Amino acid sequence: MLEIRTNCENFDKALPNNSIEAMICTYECTFCKDCVENILHNVCPNCGGGFEKRPSRPKNGMIKHPPRKDKVLKPVKINTYLEPNKHIAPNKR
Template identity: 65%
Template sequence: MLELRPTCENCNKSLPFDSDEAMICTFECTFCKSCVETILKQVCPNCGGGFEKRPIRPKHLLEKYPVSTKVVFKPAKP
């Protein structure tokens, strides 16, 4: 099950469970769409992989499968 991290690892922007801006790589590194497109150029700085839009977990499943509270903040080097 996806971890659904709450923020962008690069800019720390909030990415709630239903965000259309959340992007993930195969290791669930999580970034906002803006950072992926403009700063990271579609390449994960952690693993070198690409990104996909993070799926939205249905609201009725959040109690049973809550989103992560783990914040990872590692801004990419310019």
Template identity: 60%
Template structure:
């Protein structure tokens, strides 16, 4: 089950469960859409993977699988991208489709 982290790892923007700006990689690194598009260029600084829109956890409890029973994560991961070390990762993967990294 996804942790659904509450903020962007780079800029610390709030990304509540219903946010349409939350993006995640396959390791659940969480960034806002603005950082993914304008700073990271769809390259995760932690793993080199690509990003997808993070799904929202349902608020309705018709099936019993909802945010009330399974609350979103509270752990804030805030570690702004070190541009110098990220440039090496970015240069390696920017022209490679995420599925082929």
């Protein structure tokens, strides 16, 4: 089950459950769409994977399984995965 992290790890932008801007990698690293497209170029700085739109949790599931309460904040200073991977499709990395 997804943690539903509620902020962009890079800029701390709010990404509530119903956000259409939330993007996640396979490890649930969570960034806003702007960061993924313009800074990270679809390369996760934590694992090198690609990003997909994060699904939202249905309202009736939010009570039993609420979003993660603490923030994950890891501003991107250097993305060592970017150069070797930015021209390779995520499913080929």
